[in-house]
Amino acid sequence: MPKSSNWVADNNIEIFYKHWGAMKADIINPFLSSVANVLSTMAMLEVSPGKPSIKNDNISRGDISGIIGMTTDTINGSMAITFPANVVFEIVNRMLGEQVNEINETVTDLVGELTNMVVGGAKGQLEESGYDIGMATPVVVTGKDHEVIHKGQGQNILMPFNSEPGAFYVEVCFDG
Amino acid sequence: MPKSSNWVADNNIEIFYKHWGAMKADIINPFLSSVANVLSTMAMLEVSPGKPSIKNDNISRGDISGIIGMTTDTINGSMAITFPANVVFEIVNRMLGEQVNEINETVTDLVGELTNMVVGGAKGQLEESGYDIGMATPVVVTGKDHEVIHKGQGQNILMPFNSEPGAFYVEVCFDG
Numbered sequence: 001m002p003k004s005s006n007w008v009a010d011n012n013i014e015i016f017y018k019h020w021g022a023m024k025a026d027i028i029n030p031f032l033s034s035v036a037n038v039l040s041t042m043a044m045l046e047v048s049p050g051k052p053s054i055k056n057d058n059i060s061r062g063d064i065s066g067i068i069g070m071t072t073d074t075i076n077g078s079m080a081i082t083f084p085a086n087v088v089f090e091i092v093n094r095m096l097g098e099q100v101n102e103i104n105e106t107v108t109d110l111v112g113e114l115t116n117m118v119v120g121g122a123k124g125q126l127e128e129s130g131y132d133i134g135m136a137t138p139v140v141v142t143g144k145d146h147e148v149i150h151k152g153q154g155q156n157i158l159m160p161f162n163s164e165p166g167a168f169y170v171e172v173c174f175d176g
Numbered sequence: 177m178p179k180s181s182n183w184v185a186d187n188n189i190e191i192f193y194k195h196w197g198a199m200k201a202d203i204i205n206p207f208l209s210s211v212a213n214v215l216s217t218m219a220m221l222e223v224s225p226g227k228p229s230i231k232n233d234n235i236s237r238g239d240i241s242g243i244i245g246m247t248t249d250t251i252n253g254s255m256a257i258t259f260p261a262n263v264v265f266e267i268v269n270r271m272l273g274e275q276v277n278e279i280n281e282t283v284t285d286l287v288g289e290l291t292n293m294v295v296g297g298a299k300g301q302l303e304e305s306g307y308d309i310g311m312a313t314p315v316v317v318t319g320k321d322h323e324v325i326h327k328g329q330g331q332n333i334l335m336p337f338n339s340e341p342g343a344f345y346v347e348v349c350f351d352g
Contacts, residue, residue, distance in 0.1 A: 069243075143323055
């Protein structure tokens with residue numbers, strides 16, 4: 001069953017948005033439910049959201065990240081999804097039935113595709129709310145313990161997700 | 177003196193574009209001259225282009241990258257500029273008069289700004305050629321020896337630049 005904004009409400013994420021205002025939540029929630037949708041549909045991986053925060057720390061270090069830029073008529077932004085190696089290896093195994101133990105092209109291609117799918121899913125939900133989002137092409141970054149820092153003017157929202165193989169991180173930042 | 181497409185021609189870059197076609201060169205050249213412009217204007221750093229290639233290798237590893245997504249009505253893309261630590265430290269020193277020896281917020285902010293300026297400069301040149309480009313917000317990635325891989329459908333063009341403190345890399349990838 002596709003996860004909608006109800007999934008966000010059911011997971012008590014909305015209470016954390018109080019001080020960010022409703023409009024920000026309108027934009028961010030579709031990304032969070034899209035992550036849960038894509039991973040449960042494509043990888044049979046159920047995820048649960050951790051506590052979102054305004055990012056002022058370094059806890060999103062991971063081994064591989066998919067990054068995508070977004071543009072609208074009024075505001076622009078970026079999203080990143082960052083995985084530790086063991087988590088992404090399990091996702092590859094579940095999606096492709098392939099055992100990998102190094103970050104090779106199969107893994108980077110898959111993270112690029114996941115990133116596209118997450119933003120594509122969010123874009124669909126956002127269009128229903130009247131936001132028309134242009135998607136740039138994904139960029140994948142690899143490297144042990146790298147860190148991703150969004151430099152949009154707005155707040156950088158960091159959302160940890162938990163899953164059976166471990167935690168991973170989603171960050172969304174929009175100007176304004 | 178601002179560097180225009182003449183800078184590209186003077187540096188014999190255009191001959192490498194033969195098999196990519198004129199349209200691709202029309203789009204890529206403004207990014208390359210914008211890199212040279214921004215670094216010479218903002219950091220008093222003269223750069224010379226190395227041999228561009230279709231990226232099939234791992235030579236763009238660096239310690240910090242600025243990444244930005246782009247959208248147009250017809251094609252989308254991404255650009256990354258990747259620096260080794262010693263090169264970015266010298267750029268910080270030239271731009272801010274500050275000695276740094278670790279990748280801190282001053283450095284990541286500056287790389288985010290440089291990325292914005294490079295794409296902004298290219299956007300100006302591209303508008304003159306009739307391409308209207310939407311710019312997403314920059315994302316900065318840090319981590320020793322990380323690698324950046326563009327996952328657009330088109331060819332990923334890797335351009336090494338040489339400068340007094342050392343080499344750095346620019347990658348541009350557009351769909352189609």
